[in-house]
Amino acid sequence: TGVTIDYDGVSRGDSPKMGAYENNLYTWQGTLSNSFATAGNWVGGEVPPDGADIVFASNPVNPCVLDQNRSLKNITNAQGDDDLVLNGHQLGITGNLDFTNGAQIDATAAASVVAFAGSAVQNMPAGAFVSSTLGGLTLNNANGLALSESLVISTALTLSSGAMVIGANTLTVNGAIMAPSGTLSGGSSSNLIIGGSGGKTCLPG
Numbered sequence: 001t002g003v004t005i006d007y008d009g010v011s012r013g014d015s016p017k018m019g020a021y022e023n024n025l026y027t028w029q030g031t032l033s034n035s036f037a038t039a040g041n042w043v044g045g046e047v048p049p050d051g052a053d054i055v056f057a058s059n060p061v062n063p064c065v066l067d068q069n070r071s072l073k074n075i076t077n078a079q080g081d082d083d084l085v086l087n088g089h090q091l092g093i094t095g096n097l098d099f100t101n102g103a104q105i106d107a108t109a110a111a112s113v114v115a116f117a118g119s120a121v122q123n124m125p126a127g128a129f130v131s132s133t134l135g136g137l138t139l140n141n142a143n144g145l146a147l148s149e150s151l152v153i154s155t156a157l158t159l160s161s162g163a164m165v166i167g168a169n170t171l172t173v174n175g176a177i178m179a180p181s182g183t184l185s186g187g188s189s190s191n192l193i194i195g196g197s198g199g200k201t202c203l204p205g
Helices: none
Strands: 025-028 053-056 070-072 075-077 090-093 097-099 105-107 113-116 122-124 129-140 145-147 151-161 164-167 170-173 183-186 193-195 200-202
Parallel strands (some): 025 053, 053 075, 070 090, 075 097, 090 113, 105 129, 122 145
């Protein structure tokens, strides 16, 4: 009682499990609705706390829609019918995306932000985001982020810590040629965008 953080530094759930280490793997089934915050949508009847790992069931009933800003560690999804939808909120990712069979995150709403904030190099898998588009992206990982495909950021790219390695891909901040209103903020000699052969960055203005 009263212990809110487990052995690995993960926030414990509303109904903590016994022991010093919280079993922080939660399975999305979407039985009742599409709301992340509804306990009955998760196998075991508990909403994942910040820092948890989540996995999608093989055949969810509904997509998973964020209700507020959330932070997750590893996200695993092996089906492409039901996405994780940010719905205008921020999703912090401190681990990895393990997506197969067309699994995606829908971050296309302008106010949706994906914040990569791991402690080791993170990779953005090809095809992981609907239309290869994010409303906003924040990089806050001193070890950096690597892109596996070209990407469009429709509102804001924030470089807080670490390098974004785009390789031969194209990074576009706001794809509207007639209304280039996207913003780029942050950046330093160690916190920057690194291109490769054929890579390019298209910035507003």
